[in-house]
Amino acid sequence: xxxxxxxxxxxxxxxxxxxxxxxxxxxxxxxxxxxxxxxxxxxxxxxxxxxxxxxxxxxxxxxxxxxxxxxxxxxxxxxxxxxxxxxxxxxxxxxxxxxxxxxxxxxxxxxxxxxxxxxxxxxxxxxxxxxxxxxxxxxxxxxxxxxxxxxxxxxxxxxxxxxxxxxxxxxxxxxxxxxxxxxxxxxxxxxxxxxxxxxxxxxxxxxxxxxxxxxxxxxxxxxxxxxxxxxxxxxxxxxxxxxxxxxxxxxxxxxxxxxxxxxxxxxxxxxxxxxxxxxxxxxxxxxxxxxxxxxxxxxxxxxxxxxxxxxxxxxxxxxxxxxxxxxxxxxxxxxxxxxxxxxxxxxxxxxxxxxxxxxxxxxxxxxxxxxxxxxxxxxx
Amino acid sequence: xxxxxxxxxxxxxxxxxxxxxxxxxxxxxxxxxxxxxxxxxxxxxxxxxxxxxxxxxxxxxxxxxxxxxxxxxxxxxxxxxxxxxxxxxxxxxxxxxxxxxxxxxxx
Numbered sequence: 291x292x293x294x295x296x297x298x299x300x301x302x303x304x305x306x307x308x309x310x311x312x313x314x315x316x317x318x319x320x321x322x323x324x325x326x327x328x329x330x331x332x333x334x335x336x337x338x339x340x341x342x343x344x345x346x347x348x349x350x351x352x353x354x355x356x357x358x359x360x361x362x363x364x365x366x367x368x369x370x371x372x373x374x375x376x377x378x379x380x381x382x383x384x385x386x387x388x389x390x391x392x393x394x395x396x397x398x399x400x401x402x403x404x405x406x407x408x409x410x411x412x413x414x415x416x417x418x419x420x421x422x423x424x425x426x427x428x429x430x431x432x433x434x435x436x437x438x439x440x441x442x443x444x445x446x447x448x449x450x451x452x453x454x455x456x457x458x459x460x461x462x463x464x465x466x467x468x469x470x471x472x473x474x475x476x477x478x479x480x481x482x483x484x485x486x487x488x489x490x491x492x493x494x495x496x497x498x499x500x501x502x503x504x505x506x507x508x509x510x511x512x513x514x515x516x517x518x519x520x521x522x523x524x525x526x527x528x529x530x531x532x533x534x535x536x537x538x539x540x541x542x543x544x545x546x547x548x549x550x551x552x553x554x555x556x557x558x559x560x561x562x563x564x565x566x567x568x569x570x571x572x573x574x575x576x577x578x579x580x581x582x583x584x585x586x587x588x589x590x591x592x593x594x595x596x597x598x599x600x601x602x603x604x605x606x607x608x609x610x611x612x613x614x615x616x617x618x619x620x621x622x623x624x625x626x627x628x629x630x631x632x633x634x635x636x637x638x639x640x641x642x643x644x645x646x647x648x649x650x651x652x653x654x655x656x657x658x659x660x661x662x663x664x665x666x667x668x669x670x
Numbered sequence: 671x672x673x674x675x676x677x678x679x680x681x682x683x684x685x686x687x688x689x690x691x692x693x694x695x696x697x698x699x700x701x702x703x704x705x706x707x708x709x710x711x712x713x714x715x716x717x718x719x720x721x722x723x724x725x726x727x728x729x730x731x732x733x734x735x736x737x738x739x740x741x742x743x744x745x746x747x748x749x750x751x752x753x754x755x756x757x758x759x760x761x762x763x764x765x766x767x768x769x770x771x772x773x774x775x776x777x
Contacts, residue, residue, distance in 0.1 A: 428730035564686020
């Protein structure tokens, strides 16, 4: 039995949250412990999102990062490798995680006026060197976790480099945290693909922001540098041309669609969340290109406000299309260039917003002819 | 348990790639086959629940499906990486290594 379990019996969660935020240090520890245990029982991720992360991470009021080293094990978070303000490490993965989470913080803070993942100064924790031969990175509900790719194989057999190598991967994982605190998009089917797409959008914007690129200059590749020279591919996904990032005998071909007509119905990958995200990804790309200039400015602002204030757990692609269109009107004026750009973005992937007339039904002579032939019902 | 075939499927992850391999224990190096079959026995694989998934699913984590065919039938277990118990983790690591080796041979 857990030594603090007594607290669990008497105090309702809302009160625990209050204690966790406002109590004395020892009260905070107790309350947080209890909340964490119940969070684990209820399904850790959502429960943790229910209360501000500031309750268990001291709000610093600014950028605060810690990078941990799992030393090829699976225990999280691992041992501390670099704290905020400390000099660079000799370990390149540690520095990439540190710098990358910093640049991501900067984009959200400087451009969208958001103080960290929870909008309340939550500390950014990252763990590098997770397991061995681990071809992945993820957000576990509390922190970012990065594998080293195929570091355990001979160089000529490696397909993946370390996952911190691509800044947009870091931005992608952190944005999962933002989504967890805001729209809470369910990680399945279309809401899950929107969740993925938001991570790709802001992941790509973090890299564009760092490189000071315009939409036209950016490559719109997600995971550039992640695939080794042994793979025929430029990255994991392309927002500019979904489905073209890689085509390789071992990894297969990039399966992303760029249009609703090619939407992939599948049960794997939680209903194709990493596949169908190509559709909203491309809509964002087209919107940004239409607007020109820096994509993080107007297009990013429209998507950010939509993620923060409009989307909900069950939102689908059409909802996102309607809401980004609405937000573009709210922010920059109805019928303006921004709203038109959003409309074009979604039209490019086969979704109609803003009362664009639907494709014309046969009318006039053709309809009369069809009625004459008995192929269409008579007009009532 | 006389294992005829193991099908190992990995989906999801940041890259969202779909990998499936068929493993015939007789084609593996003797040591590896022995370790694999012993681990399946130790796990009582046939008795494992069909679903060990995270609910709700976690962003960018892998989902695995392991199907073991014997002459008596087939049993499949679907698991998320975080939701797998430690012994199943061991099995996943072993199968990942074998799958990777097989994929390499395609080149």
